[in-house]
Amino acid sequence: MNNTTVKTLQELSNTLMRDLTQEELNLILEKGVDYFISEKLGMNESEFNGLKKIEDIISAYCTKSQEDFDKELEGDIEVPYYALKSIVHAMEDKMKGKAQEDCVNKKEAVDSEDQCDEIEAKALELCSLLNKIPGSADNWMREYVKLVKDHTTVLDVLKSEQCLQTEDERIGDILDAIKDSVIDACIEKLKTDGEIELDPEIMSEVTSKIWHTQDNIRINITNNKLKVEFK
Numbered sequence: 001m002n003n004t005t006v007k008t009l010q011e012l013s014n015t016l017m018r019d020l021t022q023e024e025l026n027l028i029l030e031k032g033v034d035y036f037i038s039e040k041l042g043m044n045e046s047e048f049n050g051l052k053k054i055e056d057i058i059s060a061y062c063t064k065s066q067e068d069f070d071k072e073l074e075g076d077i078e079v080p081y082y083a084l085k086s087i088v089h090a091m092e093d094k095m096k097g098k099a100q101e102d103c104v105n106k107k108e109a110v111d112s113e114d115q116c117d118e119i120e121a122k123a124l125e126l127c128s129l130l131n132k133i134p135g136s137a138d139n140w141m142r143e144y145v146k147l148v149k150d151h152t153t154v155l156d157v158l159k160s161e162q163c164l165q166t167e168d169e170r171i172g173d174i175l176d177a178i179k180d181s182v183i184d185a186c187i188e189k190l191k192t193d194g195e196i197e198l199d200p201e202i203m204s205e206v207t208s209k210i211w212h213t214q215d216n217i218r219i220n221i222t223n224n225k226l227k228v229e230f231k
Helices: 005-017 022-031 033-040 045-063 066-072 078-105 110-130 137-145 152-159 167-193 202-211
Strands: 195-198 218-222 225-230
Touching: 005 022, 005 045, 005 066, 022 033, 045 066, 045 078, 045 137, 066 225, 078 137, 137 202, 152 167, 167 195, 167 202, 167 225, 202 218, 202 225
Parallel strands: none
Antiparallel strands: 195 225, 218 225
């Protein structure tokens, strides 16, 4: 047993942006935070400080002023830069991969080569627009990547004829489609698991849709956890 405090554990949990598991808590209490970071997480001091910086950058971008955000970009941001860049690339690959998968599945129905080119072009356009979605929607993007398996709703926005739209309007439509997909995915998970942990904004939207579309339900909200009984 070491002298790890509750405050230290909370600060570590905040930096990781998630709750510590019981196994992790036991390890920290037995061998200390430094051991947990270096051996369990496999991070050196620079990498762990980079993780803290990622949290500070995202928080400033989403919740503070431009001046505060600019200050967070001062100093060594190499670790946050490459980490966040990798995340964006992974999201782009996921969207492009889904578009290519749709293309393969529909080869027998239409001219496959033409359709593949069209879908790939739409996927590339979508990736470009996704990069321009404001940071205030990061909570929706995280849940989209985590929960949504069927990207049809978002891709359909690109397939529709929107010639007279501005780019901002186009991005707005895509963000609306992402939010709709997330809400539906959350409801499906609730039907399967009975509960889900969400941030307040998303939870409000999910709860509102459930109230307006479902009968004979019971809803319980504790902290950030939403529990629903479908009767």
